[in-house]
Amino acid sequence: MKQTLLMEKYPVFGMDLSKSETSCQSVDDIMAALRARIDAHPKVAFIAIFDHFAHTTAIGGTIGEGIRDARNIVFCFGIALPNAHVLAVRPRSIGVADLGERFHITFMEPPMEIATREMEAWCKALADRT
16 A cells, blocks of 8 residues: 555555456445454444445536545544544545546555554455466
8 A cells, every 4th residue: 555645735645456356346346345444353342335426426526537536435534532533534445436447545644553464454455466
């Protein structure tokens, strides 16, 4: 995964995953694989899957060239709630876009190192045919 700054302020991890590198052949397949990881983790709670592509289409919004599907899986590590201010960076999500021959997978860097490591591992594990 590669870390970049989106819009010069948001630390984002991202990776491109060729469809030949994964047994997942659709965004649905990737959502199911990530949901399995979330459900298996004793300290992570699944919240929802947001269909960003359907939402943007329904409101007549703009969708980037080549994007065929785009969803976010939303969840929370919730290991601690040290103060009310931390709510600003929760819950977490991983976004997946189908770009034809590949998927683009992204998440914003969480403030907890353990969450970063887990999310990165979940994403990298999708490359199960390399």
